[in-house]
Amino acid sequence: MSAWSAVLYRDLRLVLRQGADGMLVVAFFVLAAAMFPFAIGPEAAALRPIAGGVLWVCALFAAMLSLERQFQSDYEDGNLELLVLSPQPLELVVLGKAAAHWITTGLPLIVIAPIMGVPLDLPPTAHMALFVAMLLGTPTLSLIGTVGAALTLGARRGGMLLVLLILPLALPVLIFGAGAVAAAEAGLPWRSEIMALGGFLLAALALAPWAAAAALRQALD
Amino acid sequence: MGDQAESQGFTGTGLACRRGERMVFGGLDFRLGPSEALVLRGPNGSGKSSLLRVMAGLVRLFAGRLAWDGASVDDDREAHAGRLHFLGHLDGVKAALTVGENLRFWSQLRGASGAAAVGEALDTLGLGPLADAPARYLSAGQRRRLALARLVAAPAALWLLDEPTNGLDDASLAAFEAMLARHRERGGMVALATHAAIALPGACELRLDQFTHALAMDEVA
Numbered sequence: 100m101s102a103w104s105a106v107l108y109r110d111l112r113l114v115l116r117q118g119a120d121g122m123l124v125v126a127f128f129v130l131a132a133a134m135f136p137f138a139i140g141p142e143a144a145a146l147r148p149i150a151g152g153v154l155w156v157c158a159l160f161a162a163m164l165s166l167e168r169q170f171q172s173d174y175e176d177g178n179l180e181l182l183v184l185s186p187q188p189l190e191l192v193v194l195g196k197a198a199a200h201w202i203t204t205g206l207p208l209i210v211i212a213p214i215m216g217v218p219l220d221l222p223p224t225a226h227m228a229l230f231v232a233m234l235l236g237t238p239t240l241s242l243i244g245t246v247g248a249a250l251t252l253g254a255r256r257g258g259m260l261l262v263l264l265i266l267p268l269a270l271p272v273l274i275f276g277a278g279a280v281a282a283a284e285a286g287l288p289w290r291s292e293i294m295a296l297g298g299f300l301l302a303a304l305a306l307a308p309w310a311a312a313a314a315l316r317q318a319l320d
Numbered sequence: 321m322g323d324q325a326e327s328q329g330f331t332g333t334g335l336a337c338r339r340g341e342r343m344v345f346g347g348l349d350f351r352l353g354p355s356e357a358l359v360l361r362g363p364n365g366s367g368k369s370s371l372l373r374v375m376a377g378l379v380r381l382f383a384g385r386l387a388w389d390g391a392s393v394d395d396d397r398e399a400h401a402g403r404l405h406f407l408g409h410l411d412g413v414k415a416a417l418t419v420g421e422n423l424r425f426w427s428q429l430r431g432a433s434g435a436a437a438v439g440e441a442l443d444t445l446g447l448g449p450l451a452d453a454p455a456r457y458l459s460a461g462q463r464r465r466l467a468l469a470r471l472v473a474a475p476a477a478l479w480l481l482d483e484p485t486n487g488l489d490d491a492s493l494a495a496f497e498a499m500l501a502r503h504r505e506r507g508g509m510v511a512l513a514t515h516a517a518i519a520l521p522g523a524c525e526l527r528l529d530q531f532t533h534a535l536a537m538d539e540v541a
Contacts, residue, residue, distance in 0.1 A: 177410025186402030
């Protein structure tokens with residue numbers, strides 16, 4: 100078994116055992132998105148134009164929540180040393196961690212997002228765009244977030260710093276993700292936004308593991 | 321290569337290590353051939369742990385060269401990681417996994433997946449009956465034994481051990497000494513830092529305080 104899948108299976112098992120962490124992300128997303136109809140009012144005319152943007156911002160914040168622990172517990176209990184000293188490339192180990200993060204946070208968000216579209220009056224025509232955009236956008240967020248988690252490892256108030264580091268980097272995903280939903284709502288083609296999101300994902304896949312691995316080595320030095 | 325015999329094994333020449341603003345040691349040489357053992361001695365803070373982390377490739381050298389059979393270790397970090405086991409102060413035990421799962425993960429990370437080897441390693445350290453118990457219920461000594469079981473579960477030529485006997489009872493200490501003897505019989509190398517008495521026949525002793533760099537003396541007034 101390669102280091103990649105070993106890390107992936109272990110992290111999935113840990114999240115399943117500790118249960119609460121994964122649920123927390125979904126609960127945060129649901130509650131945050133549900134705040135908007137209360138704050139803005141239940142009128143469809145007011146909610147409909149912002150629905151896509153609200154869902155994306157909430158998904159972004161929800162994904163941030165669980166990132167701080169991405170490497171922190173491994174760092175504290177000594178497992179990080181063993182991961183770094185694995186005879187296989189550390190980049191693969193990082194990819195396994197990012198994949199586990201996506202499966203435990205990105206995937207549940209993709210499933211729950213259309214349901215949260217109902218109170219926000221997201222039109223059914225936009226559901227397909229939302230699904231595809233999140234399918235491409237959330238793994239990008241997990242990958243960028245993994246770099247942030249590795250960079251802030253061992254820092255005091257690392258969680259806060261992590262959010263400040265990641266949000267600007269996540270901006271393109273947010274813009275094109277919300278853009279795809281807005282275009283679909285307006286009955287326009289949303290193919291180009293999806294292409295851009297796909298491009299971001301490929302770039303993140305190519306760059307994030309190297310950056311995160313370098314940051315992890317630095318953290319143990 | 322001129323003389324093969326001199327370059328055999330694991331060697332360090334002119335090693336210097338700096339942590340922050342402090343030189344921990346400088347001008348340090350060592351040579352570790354097959355079946356040899358090196359015991360690092362010195363007062364607290366003399367750099368025993370730092371030297372072991374340098375040997376493992378976790379900490380960058382300030383100066384000097386580490387070589388394996390004459391070839392610089394920096395040339396291929398993953399190959400170096402593949403031939404060593406590092407056991408630091410932290411046991412690296414995941415509390416949410418069972419004893420067996422912890423050990424299986426570590427050996428998968430090193431590319432070994434023999435379930436038999438894992439069971440054997442647990443038996444060697446008297447953890448066999450606890451294989452399915454959650455690691456959170458282990459005592460400190462049992463956790464250390466689980467960490468030691470890593471050494472047997474996946475073979476590696478070089479063992480780098482930092483205070484390996486912390487928390488061990490007499491029976492486990494004897495089992496550990498037998499492990500060391502068997503490892504060296506097979507041509508394995510050991511470098512360990514300890515304040516305790518561990519039976520290591522024919523081991524070289526490296527006193528780290530004699531390499532403490534002059535700069536370390538100008539302690540802040």
